[in-house]
Amino acid sequence: MRQAGRYLREYRVIRAKASLLEICHRPELASEVTLQPVERLGVDAAIIFADILLPFEPLDLGLSFAAGEGPIISKPIRAAGHVARLASFHPETDLGYVLEAIRLAVRALQGRVPLIGFAGAPFTLASYAIEGGSTRTFAETKRLMYQDPDTWHALLDRLAGIVGHYLAAQARAGAEALQLFDSWVGCLSPEDYRRYVFPHSAKAIALAGEAAAPVIHFGTDTAGFLDAMAEAGGDVIGVDWRVPLDKAWEAFPDRGIQGNLDPCALFAPRAELKERVCDIMDRAAGRPGHIFNLGHGILPHTDPEQVRAVVEMVHDRTAARV
């Protein structure tokens, strides 16, 4: 998950001077923010500070962020012509500032912890591009998917290429692992996932994999099609808290697993929080390949001390096992 955010005082200091997009655009700021959680929380990896929607800028979809609101895409994709008009995309030139931030962050980390690069998955990116922003129903997304499958597949194929090449470029810039965020794919039925998403996620992961960095394939609400997600690819599959870790793992025993603490558990008293952290670790006990993480992004108003405590709990329990 993205680790830096408004819940960190040191991040708010930067945000007072620069917008979200400005931080992303300025590699020295993005790198600084990327390192904040490493210093503050003692986590075992950093994740580059960026936004999954950054590719929408060079694609000329009219990306902006309204204050306190989610993203706005002023030129949404609703028809075949919109896909055909998408600008060409070259990660090195179009998102060179992210790659530069990765190089700076890797240098600043001095090998203390590895850096993770990331991108949005084709479905999740498409849902923003089609809806023009956030949605609860995904009605426009599914409408296009069902009514105009040719345009749908053309769009997702384009996005898969973009995302795959972008991830590979991040690995070449120094990211030691790559995460593909399919945050909203859980709005689909298992069958729709297979038909409308699977081939495109598979393409993106295959392209990303050419850089030989391990790929974490993340989604939420995916209990119904974890097997298909694993088949699409990923060395590690990310799961949320809606399914117990050990039960989720049964769907892809040959892969690693990432997860799956409910971010809201960080609001629980320390003893209750510890019980939940231990339960997750117990469910992973006896098997290698578990990356402890939240099941989705950290929420505003989270107390950083609670996050730091979780990192310590995980370290203590891991050490006790070895």
Next chain:
Amino acid sequence: MRQAGRYLREYRVIRAKASLLEICHRPELASEVTLQPVERLGVDAAIIFADILLPFEPLDLGLSFAAGEGPIISKPIRAAGHVARLASFHPETDLGYVLEAIRLAVRALQGRVPLIGFAGAPFTLASYAIEGGSTRTFAETKRLMYQDPDTWHALLDRLAGIVGHYLAAQARAGAEALQLFDSWVGCLSPEDYRRYVFPHSAKAIALAGEAAAPVIHFGTDTAGFLDAMAEAGGDVIGVDWRVPLDKAWEAFPDRGIQGNLDPCALFAPRAELKERVCDIMDRAAGRPGHIFNLGHGILPHTDPEQVRAVVEMVHDRTAARV
């Protein structure tokens, strides 16, 4: 699911004259709107026109609906004192207008189809009461749940009593089946469902069951704890499209099942829509106890002709089987 809504022209005619709450408050309007889908769509049951948040009016939580927005609860529940201050609740006097609407609708239906009564489940009502409206994260809800479990359980116990008695009163007024909507409970982990929700849903259903009308226990995103939902009660368990119908049914083979067409499937071309309807019915084939329905509420901009077509498809395929 609520069948009447803005997607129906005849409903918009009424809404031009009266707000959502005004329609609910006036039994003759609520009854009229209740019958609209029966006339227009040919469905096999009517569901009383009401809102799950109506009990918040006599409970004095400051319920209103902003134009084009969701509900607003101006006096949200955040502490033990707020629960203690909740007004007492008597369905016959406090929501007598709903019971009167049921009596009018039953009379107007003249036995053509049965009428379904409904209420919000304790968790879903609590989430609105605590958040003060709609939410994507349920952060305040879970914060109270984790930080102050005594207040949480006191609130849910109160709501369970309210909802249970309200449902039983609806059955006495003439509703032939009752539906408990736990629309948002799927934001929880299976363990949290067991610990924080299960006993209260069980209490509500037990109280409702005293009226001897069958109970449909509905939720979305519940693939991880369908067994626990069934254990809490309900003659029929409602499921959404995130899990295939036959697979969901494995979790409660001794109950009926309701579902599970994605409301967005109504945007699909007719042939594609039919394929999806048939797939659901095939998954239920050879077993009694399937109520065909959407997996969640109908969306605005849905073409009523598509809904009518689905009703016909279900009738045709059922007739072909007999």
